[in-house]
Amino acid sequence: MEDSYLQPYLPIGIYAALVALTGAGLLGASHYLGPRVRQVVKETPYECGAPLLGSARERFSIKFYLIAILFVLFDIEAIFLIPWAVIYRKLGLYGLVEMLVFMTVLVLGLFYAWRRGGLDWD
Numbered sequence: 001m002e003d004s005y006l007q008p009y010l011p012i013g014i015y016a017a018l019v020a021l022t023g024a025g026l027l028g029a030s031h032y033l034g035p036r037v038r039q040v041v042k043e044t045p046y047e048c049g050a051p052l053l054g055s056a057r058e059r060f061s062i063k064f065y066l067i068a069i070l071f072v073l074f075d076i077e078a079i080f081l082i083p084w085a086v087i088y089r090k091l092g093l094y095g096l097v098e099m100l101v102f103m104t105v106l107v108l109g110l111f112y113a114w115r116r117g118g119l120d121w122d
Helices: 007-033 062-115
Strands: none
Touching: none
C-alpha cells in the first residue's frame, strides 16, 4: 500500500499540536502559579489608562466616521500613487486614464468629506 496523500502534512500537524500544547501549557501555568490577589481596581475595564466615562452603546459623532474616511482616502492614495509614479511610462495611455479615474474618485471622496464638515477641525 502506498503512502497516504496526507503524509506530507504530518510535520505541519505535529507543529500545530506543539503550538497548541505550548499555549495551553503557558496559560495553565500562569493560572496555577500566578498570584491570586483580587482587587476591585484591577478588575475594572479601562482603555489607555483612562477611566470608563460612559456606555459603550452611545452614538458616535459623524466626525469620527469622516476622519476615518479621510484616513482611508489618503492612505489608499499614497499606496497607489507611489508605485504608479515609478512605472507610469511603462503603463502608457491606459495607465494614465486608469489613474485619472482613480484620482476622480478620490477627489469626489474629498469633496464629500469637505461638504460634510470633515475638514473643520474645531
